Structure formats: C-alpha cells, structure tokens
Amino acid sequence: MGCTQSQKEPAQTTNPIGDVDKQLQKTEALDPYLKYGGSYSGDIKDTASFKYVSYDSMPVFGSDHKSLMSKHLTKELFYNLNNKKTSKGYTLSNAIMTGVVTPHLGVGATAGDEESWELFRDLYYPIIKDWHGYDAYTQKHPVDLDPSKIIFTEDQKLLFNEFVVSTRIRAARNISGYSLPPGTTDQDRACVENVLKQAFNGLTGELAGIYYELGSLTEEQTKSLLEQGFLFQIPSPRNLLTGAGAARSWPHNRGIFHNDSCTALAWVNEEDHCRIISMEVGGDIPSVFARFCALSNALKESAAANGTTLMWNDTLGFLGTCPSNLGTGLRASVMVCLPHFNRLMEAEHSQEDKELLETLCAKFDLQPRGSAGEHSAAVGAKFDISNKQRLGFSEVQLVQKMIDGVTKVIQIEKLLAEGTTVQSIRETLLME
Numbered sequence: 001m002g003c004t005q006s007q008k009e010p011a012q013t014t015n016p017i018g019d020v021d022k023q024l025q026k027t028e029a030l031d032p033y034l035k036y037g038g039s040y041s042g043d044i045k046d047t048a049s050f051k052y053v054s055y056d057s058m059p060v061f062g063s064d065h066k067s068l069m070s071k072h073l074t075k076e077l078f079y080n081l082n083n084k085k086t087s088k089g090y091t092l093s094n095a096i097m098t099g100v101v102t103p104h105l106g107v108g109a110t111a112g113d114e115e116s117w118e119l120f121r122d123l124y125y126p127i128i129k130d131w132h133g134y135d136a137y138t139q140k141h142p143v144d145l146d147p148s149k150i151i152f153t154e155d156q157k158l159l160f161n162e163f164v165v166s167t168r169i170r171a172a173r174n175i176s177g178y179s180l181p182p183g184t185t186d187q188d189r190a191c192v193e194n195v196l197k198q199a200f201n202g203l204t205g206e207l208a209g210i211y212y213e214l215g216s217l218t219e220e221q222t223k224s225l226l227e228q229g230f231l232f233q234i235p236s237p238r239n240l241l242t243g244a245g246a247a248r249s250w251p252h253n254r255g256i257f258h259n260d261s262c263t264a265l266a267w268v269n270e271e272d273h274c275r276i277i278s279m280e281v282g283g284d285i286p287s288v289f290a291r292f293c294a295l296s297n298a299l300k301e302s303a304a305a306n307g308t309t310l311m312w313n314d315t316l317g318f319l320g321t322c323p324s325n326l327g328t329g330l331r332a333s334v335m336v337c338l339p340h341f342n343r344l345m346e347a348e349h350s351q352e353d354k355e356l357l358e359t360l361c362a363k364f365d366l367q368p369r370g371s372a373g374e375h376s377a378a379v380g381a382k383f384d385i386s387n388k389q390r391l392g393f394s395e396v397q398l399v400q401k402m403i404d405g406v407t408k409v410i411q412i413e414k415l416l417a418e419g420t421t422v423q424s425i426r427e428t429l430l431m432e
Contacts, residue, residue, distance in 0.1 A: 067108025112183020160283025
C-alpha cells in the first residue's frame with residue numbers, strides 16, 4: 001500500500017481548557033459549543049484549533065434544533081450507544097456533535113469511518129428512513145455505472161440542446177481503511193490525498209489534468225479557480241464541516257483537480273475523501289455520465305493499486321460522511337431555461353400555478369430550484385433541476401429519471417409557449 005494506514009494520533013499533552021474547576025466553569029459559560037451540554041475531555045483527535053465535545057449525558061435539545069438526529073436520539077438510544085467506540089476511535093459524541101452545536105442542520109449526524117455505519121446504525125438508520133424513504137434494515141442498494149444503458153433519443157438530444165444551458169453530475173467517493181474527514185488523523189488525511197493523486201496522475205486523454213494543493217495555491221491560481229467556480233468553500237461556523245471536526249488542519253492535504261477542458265473536477269478531503277464532478281455546457285447527458293463513470297472507475301483502480309477499495313456495501317451503497325449522501329451519493333442536474341414557467345412564479349399568479357413546475361418534477365422524483373430556492377423565480381429563467389433520490393436506486397436509474405423528467409418539463413414549457421392554459425396542462429397531468 002502506498003501509505004501506512006493509521007489508527008490513532010498521539011494524544012494531546014495539554015488540557016484543552018485548563019486544569020481547575022473554576023477555569024472549566026468559565027469556559028463552559030462562554031463557549032457556544034458547550035451551550036447544550038457536554039465538556040472537553042481530551043479527545044485524541046483534538047488539535048490546537050478544534051476540540052471535540054464529549055457528552056456523558058444526553059445533550060439538551062431545544063426548539064432551535066431542527067435535525068433528524070435530534071428527533072431520533074432518545075435517551076435510551078443515547079445510553080445504549082454512548083460507551084461504544086470504533087477501532088479508529090470514533091464515538092457517539094463525535095457522531096452527534098455537529099448536530100448539537102449547529103442546531104439548524106437538517107441531518108445533524110456524521111460518520112467518522114466505515115465501522116461507524118454499523119456500530120451506530122440504530123441512530124443512522126432512522127435518519128436514513130426519514131431522509132431517503134429507504135429502510136436500511138431490510139432493503140439492498142443496487143449499483144450500475146454502465147453509461148451504455150442510458151436511453152437518450154435524437155429527439156431528446158435536440159430538445160436538450162435547445163433548452164439546457166449546462167449539465168453536472170457529482171458524487172462522493174471514499175477510500176476504505178482510512179477515517180472519514182470528521183474522524184481522520186493528519187496521517188490518514190495525507191494517505192488519502194496520496195491515493196487520489198495517484199489516480200489523477202494516471203488519467204489520460206480527455207481526463208488528463210492538474211491537481212492543485214489547496215495550501216500551495218498562488219494568488220493567480222486562487223483567482224482563476226474562484227472565477228471558474230472550482231474552489232470549495234472555506235468552512236464556516238454554520239456548516240457541517242466545522243462542527244463535525246472535518247475542518248481540522250485546514251487547508252493541509254486538501255486540493256482540487258480538474259482536467260484540461262474543465263469538464264472533470266475533483267475535490268479532495270473536503271466533506272468526503274473525494275467528490276467527483278463531471279460537467280459541460282449544453283445537455284449531452286450521456287457524455288457527462290460517461291465521464292463521471294470513468295472518474296469513478298479511475299478512483300476504484302487507484303484504491304486497488306494501493307491494496308484497498310472504495311467504501312461500499314450492499315445495504316448503504318457508497319459510504320460517506322453524511323447520511324444524506326449515501327447510496328449512489330449522486331446528484332445529476334441540469335440548468336434549463338424555462339421562461340414560461342418562470343412567468344408563472346410572478347406575483348399575480350396563484351400559488352397552485354407557481355407550484356406547477358414542482359408538481360411536474362415530483363412525478364419523476366426531481367427537485368426544481370429557482371434563484372431563491374423552491375417556488376421562486378429564476379434569474380434569466382434558468383432553473384436548476386436535479387434528482388431527489390440517492391439511495392435505493394442505481395446511478396443509471398437516477399440519471400434516466402432525470403432525462404425523462406426534464407424531457408417532460410421541456411415539452412410542457414413548449415405547450416405554455418404555444419398558449420396552452422395552466423388548467424389544461426394540470427388536467428392532463430392528473431390523467432397520466
């Protein structure tokens with residue numbers, strides 16, 4: 001293997017908040033991370049800038065806690081799981097911390113390694129059921145990364161070329177044997193980067209490109225990557241990364257890869273080990289999906305060359321940091337120009353009219369977004385439409401649903417342009 005897998009880092013020798021009770025009480029009064037309970041007990045993964053909170057008793061959840069974790073973590077479950085720890089040192093306190101200290105999050109739980117998904121499954125599985133509608137106790141997840149199975153007719157190609165501005169498909173991939181970002185060590189993080197750099201170095205043809213180490217970017221490179229929208233966001237106190245401990249030692253061993261034509265992109269050691277993105281201008285979805293599959297296979301081959309595999313099992317599919325991105329972990333989206341749907345979002349139209357696009361998309365398990373989110377108009381009439389589902393369906397199934405759904409959306413857009421009434425369209429949809 002190119003790098004020795006690490007289980008632990010040396011423990012910190014200094015007390016993170018001081019040695020006397022008075023100093024501890026003062027810190028708890030001032031530290032927002034301790035607002036809902038817990039204390040700093042010297043987690044071996046602590047760094048100089050981040051300390052994990054340990055919960056010896058049930059955290060105090062208030063009305064500001066919105067997460068599925070806070071919904072499903074009962075006192076009984078808390079005490080059943082609280083003394084468990086993975087072989088890499090990930091605990092229940094680690095898993096729930098981001099949802100406790102960042103109350104607005106929707107999921108509110110993370111995994112620190114592969115073993116977490118089994119050890120803490122009685123917390124994760126109910127969250128997964130609520131988020132994905134998938135019963136992880138009984139169902140199995142399919143995988144299909146064969147782009148030749150995609151059906152995309154010449155008529156659809158013409159439609160998409162007329163209405164679709166751009167296409168993007170992305171998903172997370174993680175390397176088995178190494179901790180995930182919320183539970184990682186500096187050594188594991190460096191080893192993951194090494195495996196991924198080997199994968200990028202082996203890419204040829206249209207996938208060949210450049211890897212940029214985040215900590216070594218010049219001002220000119222930073223500006224260029226920002227202008228292209230390629231740089232991932234710096235962690236903030238309000239996002240999952242910070243509260244989960246995934247932003248420790250930032251920006252070391254993080255980076256961005258893109259190919260020469262800027263149609264293939266990969267983020268390294270952000271929320272997951274790697275997020276792969278295939279994209280291009282226009283609506284040639286089979287081309288974008290084929291490139292995505294090639295990137296995924298390249299990571300799989302690099303992992304194998306290093307004596308390991310990608311994190312995957314037949315219950316949860318591709319494993320990652322957040323329960324929201326399991327299974328395929330795939331988000332296939334198009335930016336599509338829909339001026340007549342956009343006009344329905346204007347103030348003089350009824351709420352039912354404004355929801356026509358969402359109603360139509362829901363038939364294909366798709367989610368439309370305007371410039372201000374759902375039910376909103378879009379600047380330039382450009383809507384983002386993507387698959388809602390991640391888990392329980394294969395990659396081919398989800399991409400095909402997106403193609404079929406967007407095809408229907410474009411057909412209805414053309415009917416609106418021809419003067420067909422919303423009422424007539426709604427009646428037709430109800431009959432289908």
